[in-house]
Amino acid sequence: MSKAGIVAALAAAALALAACGSTETPDTGGGGGSAGAARTLTLWHYEGANSAMGVAWAEAIKQFEASHPNVTVKFEEKGFEQIQKTASMVLGSDQAPDIMEYNKGNATAGLLSKQGLLTDLSEETAKRGWDKLLSPSLQTTARYDDRGIMGSGKWFGIPNYAEYVMVYYNKDAFEKQGIAVPTTFEEFTAALDTFVKAGITPISVGGAEYPAQQIMYQLALSKAQRPWVDAFQLYKGKVDFHGPEWTYGATTFADWVKKGYIAKDSAGIKAEDMGLAFMSGKFPIMISGSWWYGRVATESKGFKWGSFLWPGNQMSAGSSGNLWVVPEKSKNKDLAYDFIDITMKKDIQNKLGNAGGVPVAADPTSITDEKNKELIENFNKLSTQDGLAFYPDWPAPGYYDVMVAGVQELINGGKTPAQVLDELAQPYNDNLADIGG
Template sequence: MARNIRKTRRVAAAVGTATIAALALSACSGGGSGGGGDGDTLTLWHYEGDNSAMGIAWAEAIEVFEEETGATVEFEERSFEQIRSTASQVLNSDEAPDLMEFNKGNATAGFLASQGLLADISDAVDEHGWDDMLAPALQTTARYDEDGVMGSGAWYGVPNYGEFVTVYYNKDAFASAGLEVPETYDEFIAVLDAFQAQGITPLAEAGLEYPLGQLWYQLALSQADRQWVNDYQLYENPVDWAGDEVSYATETVLEYADKGYFSPDVTGQKAEDAGVSFINGTAPIFVSGSWWYGRFVDEIEGFDFGLFPFPGSDLSLGSSGNLWVVPERAQNKDLAYEFIDITMRPEIQALIGNNGGLPVAADEADITDEKSLELIQAFNAVNEQDGLAFYPDWPTPTFYDALVAELQELVNGTKSAAEVQEALGAEYDSYVDDFR
């Protein structure tokens, strides 16, 4: 989701979007050392870009935190892949940060919690009242049982934003091609065919990272109901890996590739490549997450963009946003709790909302940016119909890598759809069977 770069920096300058007056110092929660003061340091990792909604808001939170506590924030921006692939090793060492953004779900935060690598922050949640700020659906990904299954048990993280996957489109490209926003799936396919017939690759896509897997899951969701989601994500019943939902998704991804709906070198494309192809106007449609929205507002020039829900589906990928998690081996847990609390304040939440993010505790009256309000209203529409269905890689700790690899095989023609489904099913069942 973030840029694939790593840099270490000390944040000292104001963001400039807003200036927040000095606020009352948050009370410290028990469960860790370091209550704040000159000479104390909070080590913070996250993977949001500087101009993303969260990056802007959290930079302001860093400044407020340093001013109020007298402590210093040592911030390291690491890519999504760097944190995901090294988390278990780093968190089991003395190199663990005090506070870290981490992906939510059974296979990620849940897995780390079950391994004892994340701190149980339930007491801090109670003390600061974060549970009162989060709707029940948004709490699902913050709590995990002893097996690492989300939805119940202790608190191991706190989200302060939401997210969902939608369809971004280039309004100018649609107008030039004489195309309307599709309201049905057949109309959506007609739009893709129309662009392809004009020599335009319609879909920005990436098979080297998450976007192609998310498209696969969205296609499955278009054939699914809530019970299928509960079976897939919460292990309520076995998933049929040769069933209609999975077969439709796998076969349709292959059909999209064969029809030229995305680039022939899609399997070598990263998420950044796909996002940039939409930003620069090369591809007119991008099925991806709300985490791109603020960047699109900031970087797209020469055309207007909009969004619409994936046609023909009542379910969408999405959930709470990623979590603030506190490693069990963190040296300054109390400072971490103070920083989390600052990010939940209305002023910081409004910064998220007014820069293209989806705040969880903002007053809608504080959202003054019309473009941002458009995104928030789209997210609310999904929530109103209980449409959030989480993400495809959540069920097992290794399913992200398996899904990326198998879809590459599919698009490259080295495996059939049936072979891909069989491999994914074996990977899934090898982990999930332990919970049944």
């Protein structure tokens, strides 16, 4: 598509989203729970209804409406890609929602904060004690400086859950091939070889969206240390895209395609289809985030399943969850703050944990499901060992699409790993120059 065509398509998408915005006049007289004119809180998020976050937030909406009798929550479920591509245009209009879930990181929440499209939540965070509920590693993605770089500065978002990338596996398929849960990278690749020899493509992959790039990043992280992550994500040092980390990640990813670990037609597969294929038993492995956990638990039929941390890595893609952000043009900021507050309360956090999420402020003794306990324990292990490495598309605006295109070329064999790494380096270095690096 031409550049003009892309702009036209995005503008059309923005108008479609804008048609759904709140049109309520703000009530400036007191809190949302007081008697007064009817009001509407327009809320956007992109979590499935039976995901852990969807379940917990549905309960939060009920509690919010019960405690704010004059307020109706107008919830609108959006697609991740839909919000990712149109947020700047929609939030710059007068049709912005009052509160929305948005992706964290320099390229997303950081960019919107720099553009003046998000409300500074610093005062509200201190007043309501949200900062006390979030560990320093989880606060990293909530705060952005004047350049839009995460880790310091003002609070522009509040996460109420955490997440990380892991390996989901079909226990029945593993048992059938005599494969034990791998504890080292060598055991992991041996397991993949066993499936290939049995005529089975082992990994369900979505190359058209985020999942494939996260696999490449996991491979790069197997050769990385914290200073490399801080250089790449926080601009605290020079990044060599032809250094050992990215070179190993891209080269090994391409090799995995050649070896049959990853299907050659997966470049066109979306994340949703990747998940459905795993949950229907078509693939024995899915490498993706904890955000799938609740759905895998409820939608996987006909086989036993489990999960484990990527074998051998000190670090994994992961961070706080996505953020509650309040658009600068929100017409009901007071109500948005109240809703965020409810999602941080213990009972909602407990519900999120029991639904298969990773809560940030739950009572550990309230998590009853053994699988869910394992999910949270694995996250705590990563967090304790300083193992949260954020996500590969975060550092620069537009980097998500660059990453998707890069791994698609590796899957298709259209470009060499070195050529793909050149394509990853260019926009990163351009952004570094733009922010004065």
